[in-house]
Amino acid sequence: MTAMTPTPYRVVTRHAETHDTVTLTLEPCDAAIAPVRPGQFTLLYAFGVGEAPISVSGTGPLLDQTVRDVGAVSHALTVAGPGQMIGVRGPLGVGWGIEETTGRDVVLAAGGIGLAPLRSALLYALEHRASYGDITLLVGARTPGDLLYAAEMADWRGRGVRVEVTVDRAHSGWDGQVGLITTLVSHLDAAPDAVAFVCGPEIMMRLTARELLARGIDDVRISLERNMRCGIGWCGHCQLGPWLLCRDGPVVPYRDAAPLLSVREL
Amino acid sequence: MPWILDGLADLHGALRADGYTVIGPTYRDGAIVLAELASADDLPYGWGVTLEPGGYRTRRREDDAAFAHSAGPQSWKPFLHPPRVKLWEGRRTEDGGFSIETEEETPPRYAFLGVRPCDLRAIGVLDHVMIGGAHPDEAYGARRTGAFIIAVNCTEPGETCFCASMGTGPRADTGYDLVLTELIGEGRFLAEVGTGAGAALLDRIPREEADEAVTEGALAEVAAAADRMGREMPEPEGLRDLLAGSLDAARWDDVASRCLTCGNCTMVCPTCFCTTVEDVTDLTGEHAERRQRWDSCFDLDFSHLPGGSVRTSGKSRYRQWLTHKLGTWHDQFGSSGCVGCGRCIVWCPVGIDLTEEVAALREEQEERRD
Numbered sequence: 001m002t003a004m005t006p007t008p009y010r011v012v013t014r015h016a017e018t019h020d021t022v023t024l025t026l027e028p029c030d031a032a033i034a035p036v037r038p039g040q041f042t043l044l045y046a047f048g049v050g051e052a053p054i055s056v057s058g059t060g061p062l063l064d065q066t067v068r069d070v071g072a073v074s075h076a077l078t079v080a081g082p083g084q085m086i087g088v089r090g091p092l093g094v095g096w097g098i099e100e101t102t103g104r105d106v107v108l109a110a111g112g113i114g115l116a117p118l119r120s121a122l123l124y125a126l127e128h129r130a131s132y133g134d135i136t137l138l139v140g141a142r143t144p145g146d147l148l149y150a151a152e153m154a155d156w157r158g159r160g161v162r163v164e165v166t167v168d169r170a171h172s173g174w175d176g177q178v179g180l181i182t183t184l185v186s187h188l189d190a191a192p193d194a195v196a197f198v199c200g201p202e203i204m205m206r207l208t209a210r211e212l213l214a215r216g217i218d219d220v221r222i223s224l225e226r227n228m229r230c231g232i233g234w235c236g237h238c239q240l241g242p243w244l245l246c247r248d249g250p251v252v253p254y255r256d257a258a259p260l261l262s263v264r265e266l
Numbered sequence: 267m268p269w270i271l272d273g274l275a276d277l278h279g280a281l282r283a284d285g286y287t288v289i290g291p292t293y294r295d296g297a298i299v300l301a302e303l304a305s306a307d308d309l310p311y312g313w314g315v316t317l318e319p320g321g322y323r324t325r326r327r328e329d330d331a332a333f334a335h336s337a338g339p340q341s342w343k344p345f346l347h348p349p350r351v352k353l354w355e356g357r358r359t360e361d362g363g364f365s366i367e368t369e370e371e372t373p374p375r376y377a378f379l380g381v382r383p384c385d386l387r388a389i390g391v392l393d394h395v396m397i398g399g400a401h402p403d404e405a406y407g408a409r410r411t412g413a414f415i416i417a418v419n420c421t422e423p424g425e426t427c428f429c430a431s432m433g434t435g436p437r438a439d440t441g442y443d444l445v446l447t448e449l450i451g452e453g454r455f456l457a458e459v460g461t462g463a464g465a466a467l468l469d470r471i472p473r474e475e476a477d478e479a480v481t482e483g484a485l486a487e488v489a490a491a492a493d494r495m496g497r498e499m500p501e502p503e504g505l506r507d508l509l510a511g512s513l514d515a516a517r518w519d520d521v522a523s524r525c526l527t528c529g530n531c532t533m534v535c536p537t538c539f540c541t542t543v544e545d546v547t548d549l550t551g552e553h554a555e556r557r558q559r560w561d562s563c564f565d566l567d568f569s570h571l572p573g574g575s576v577r578t579s580g581k582s583r584y585r586q587w588l589t590h591k592l593g594t595w596h597d598q599f600g601s602s603g604c605v606g607c608g609r610c611i612v613w614c615p616v617g618i619d620l621t622e623e624v625a626a627l628r629e630e631q632e633e634r635r636d
């Protein structure tokens with residue numbers, strides 16, 4: 001057993017979110033990994049294929065992990081059915097830090113699969129509802145068919161979350177908003193001491209964070225993606241400037257990330 | 267107290283008697299390589315080297331010095347952090363799952379004979395990366411703690427050396443069990459003790475007390491070597507800030523027009539630690555393995571993401587390497603990633619010299635300020 005050895009887990013349920021994305025719920029075969037904080041991730045291993053870093057999108061002792069099929073490993077994970085064994089290493093990285101932001105409004109802004117790591121923060125805040133102020137979830141998706149957790153959104157609204165959704169392209173029958181997520185931010189009603197968590201494509205995070213700063217919200221945290229071969233500070237692949245993102249991230253303050261993200265190919 | 271050893275045969279013999287695999291410099295195929303020394307006779311007596319950007323040649327010396335040859339193509343890195351290791355093996359189980367086994371390999375017990383001060387510091391830098399964090403690499407740790415280290419102070423810096431300006435040589439400060447200073451032309455060595463294990467080993471071999479004059483003379487030779495370095499890193503204290511402030515420098519385009527992105531510099535560097543993992547299966551699909559191997563930030567796939575690599579241009583890859591080595595290494599691991607051994611200059615096929623690149627970046631920064 002070393003830090004590179006996966007812990008065996010088994011798929012309990014497989015829920016298809018969209019045409020290319022599924023949420024797996026995993027339970028340990030024997031020993032479990034240490035408790036996961038919202039925003040942390042694991043490396044999921046598909047036997048013989050390889051590992052991919054995937055955020056934990058729930059809060060329970062069972063691991064909810066939402067995977068989008070984009071390549072060999074993620075494909076093998078998305079087709080894993082109940083009973084199938086998956087290797088898990090983690091929990092890895094620093095999370096959103098939502099445990100420490102009690103008493104404040106919470107804004108969560110997601111683009112595409114970026115909603116996966118935000119769901120854990122949202123569920124955490126709902127489990128400790130009295131400890132937080134207003135909770136706003138802003139979601140951007142390519143089309144209505146690409147929306148993750150669509151079935152859960154009514155429940156979140158029912159528990160006092162302001163959920164706003166926008167899509168890039170709508171089909172007939174969509175009566176929601178169409179356009180950029182930044183438009184949602186510009187209508188935001190949150191106290192300046194709110195904490196904002198943002199995850200999505202890098203360009204979406206930069207535009208969203210800028211808009212949040214313009215609205216007077218200073219504490220903006222983003223979750224970054226880089227190649228990760230080890231997750232534990234060994235391989236050097238996840239560097240961005242001063243950071244090893246598997247160790248010092250993936251969640252970082254936007255303020256510190258902004259000058260790095262503005263340099264091409266850093 | 268310093269001692270004088272007449273040759274190294276007894277020292278080598280004592281290490282072998284203690285079960286160590288003795289690794290040290292030896293002449294092989296036109297280079298001074300690090301390999302197992304069957305006896306002290308395998309040391310490269312009488313060999314020196316001529317170093318230049320993109321060039322390495324061995325040459326016959328007038329004397330029979332054992333350690334007067336500067337850093338060679340290898341460092342000690344491959345022994346502590348091997349280029350390829352198997353991390354684990356997995357097997358399909360009857361119930362459709364899999365089981366994973368890690369082999370408990372007995373770590374080799376190395377004695378490193380002739381670790382130059384730059385390379386000694388490099389081992390310290392590597393230790394910090396490999397076993398200084400929250401997830402220590404235990405296999406590295408086992409190889410490392412088992413190693414007996416005999417450093418050798420440097421009296422023969424090369425054309426591409428700049429350890430003095432990086433503060434890592436020419437005299438070894440800490441991190442050794444024993445440190446030798448070669449009394450060139452005499453076949454004798456001054457030996458100083460670094461640890462209890464070093465003292466115990468010396469106790470068992472024939473030696474003489476070194477008188478003060480001999481000790482002072484030998485150490486004066488070492489101190490004088492600081493002035494014979496072929497290169498100097500300009501203003502090393504300011505490197506972290508210089509690199510952090512040079513991300514948009516025009517110099518990167520200039521160096522990119524010369525750099526072949528071959529990655530040689532990362533392979534020969536004694537502190538470059540990056541690896542990748544490979545997952546493989548046999549034809550039946552019943553048996554899987556994960557292997558770790560050295561990787562290089564010059565490789566296009568190094569920054570692979572599903573949407574395409576982050577660093578596609580050669581410019582961005584050279585910038586990543588130099589910025590990490592001299593700048594962000596401080597942020598990540600609390601020291602410089604460069605010890606001034608000069609290997610990357612020698613083994614670069616086009617002779618790119620990082621001290622020159624730094625000087626150019628500094629000049630550009632000053633121009634921008636004015």
Ligand SMILES: Cc1cc2nc3c(=O)[nH]c(=O)nc-3n(C[C@H](O)[C@H](O)[C@H](O)COP(=O)(O)OP(=O)(O)OC[C@H]3O[C@@H](n4cnc5c(N)ncnc54)[C@H](O)[C@@H]3O)c2cc1C
Pocket residue numbers: 041051052053054055056065066067068069070071072073074075113116117224225226227228250567570571572
């Ligand atoms: C911290 C973090 C959290 C994440 N959380 C999530 C999440 O919750 N959900 C989610 O879906 N995704 C998440 N991701 C993204 C996810 O890790 C990637 O989508 C995943 O690694 C893709 O792996 P893959 O093998 O499926 O695709 P890739 O390996 O990227 O494959 C893409 C294509 O490139 C090829 N390829 C593979 N490796 C290489 C290489 N080295 N060089 C060249 N080509 C190559 C493949 O053959 C394939 O055709 C997260 C990433 C990070 C860093």
Ligand code: SF4
Pocket residue numbers: 531534535536537591603604605606607608609610611620
């Ligand atoms: S960067 Fe070059 S000079 Fe510095 S330690 Fe590495 S190989 Fe030696």
Ligand code: SF4
Pocket residue numbers: 524525526527528529530531532564610613614615616617618
């Ligand atoms: S600097 Fe030289 S050795 Fe390094 S990648 Fe470029 S050409 Fe190769």
Ligand code: FES
Pocket residue numbers: 227228229230231232233234235236237238239244245246247
């Ligand atoms: S993923 Fe290997 S060092 Fe971060």
